[in-house]
Amino acid sequence: MKPRWWRVLSAPARNFLAQLRLSFVSALQYRTDYLLTVFSVAVSAGVEIALWQLVLKKTGQVRGYGLADLIVYLIVANVISMMCVNWESVLDMSEEIRQGSVSRHLLKPISLFSVATGDWLARKIPVMLGALPVFAGLHHWIPLQFHPHFNHVLMFFALLATSLWLSAEIYFLIIMTAFWLSENQGVAIGFNVLRWGFAGTAFPLAFYPGLLVKFLDATPMPYFVYYPTLALLGRLPTEEFFLKFLYAVFIGCALSFNRWATWQAAERRLQTVGG
């Protein structure tokens, strides 16, 4: 018999694992989505490579990126971008809030955000695992300029964790706008489009004019895709990594607090409106 304190403390983890199991079963039903995700990465990276190879043919390199570097960058960046929470993950929750069926989650011994996180992990983990052999195969087929050191991998995982955290918090905040707005899909899709253009998925952010890069650096945008990619490719010096990591954690804490405060207000509003 486990002590009572242990059962109380481990309850959220057990509930979350149960939710994750359920989400996995549901995600595995939609295998087409996995194929489409891989296809979407190939199209997204392919179109940009087609354009930039013509530029690089003339200039040789842009901001330290040759064609081979850019190919590796785009593949890694697109895989990371795919793993972040995106608007598809939030549409169901927004719909539940609008229709009032969100109340059923409030009865469960697990938070709404844990359910959403479980769903998202269940969708993304198979994608990530599937992307690894594709990437390895590509590396074998076209020898890519990709030789990460152990510390690059460590820095990458640290920044990847912050990237996933930030993306989840931002989308949770967007979801909660459904308590106030009759239609919030536009907010989620709009943010997704912005992230695609200004998070470093289409090309390294260093390609943009200096002023825009400085501006973006003050926002969470580069932390979604750009910095984790730079870390894995060994383009982020260790000192800079620590600064970026701390800043990302700071933004993450601020967003988490915001999310918590907004949820408190939203929950009260849900009680008023009913289901």
Added chain:
Amino acid sequence: MRDGRRGRTLLRYLDYLRICFRMSVFRALEYRSGVFFQYVVDIVWYVVQFALLRTAFSYVAEVAGYNLAECYLFLAFLFSTDAVSMLFFNGGLEHFTRSVRTGGLDFYILKPMPTLYQMTVARVSLAGLLNLGFTVFFWGYVLRRFQVHYSFAHWLWAILLFTNGIFVNITFRLTISCLSLWTIEGGSLNWLFHELMRFGSKPEAIYGKWARRILISVVPALLLSAWPCMALIRKPSYWALGVPFLVSAVAGLALAGIWRLGLRRYEGLSFQA
């Protein structure tokens, strides 16, 4: 006599479009914030497309034979295609696969008007109208800033190809959506369509010969904006000008065939959520 009947049919179609537009406006006014956000999303999409293409031109004066002025013209075509698509048929086609799944298609089949036409214009978008306004403004800016002068024949070909591109867009999207008559779950099909159309977000000259051939026939993404722009700024052969019309004819026939075959399979689930 025959012409008179055709004229009446055309009027009936236009009248149906007018009614759909009126109903969509009423619906949109109920959810004004939705219209506003839809408009903002499209503007954000335009800004991102602009930023991505413009950045490439900050390093070189010419990409794939396109200079900066021609790049802006391409963007004007791209925005126009998007605005027309958003205005007239994007909303309706987004719901096509859902109608198949829920049985909502039954009601469209019963009405005395071609089902695919009804499905296409069922949800005209008010936000699309605002986008069209933005696109007109962008065209004005491009033409004024770069003082581009092309012959009347070039403009005529460009407009014809643009119109054809819209037809191809609708046809191709409907063809993909019709596959939901077999697969039932069609959310992924909408996604597939959007991914394929991404190839059309850049000028046609950036692709190799074979990729270009595929992208104007099998996946006709380049016919929407890139081809009309190419017809305006280059001197393409008559073959290059004619191929899109051939493709749209074949795509139309293929759609008719797939629709008839799919309809035989359709059972009508009558509003099961």
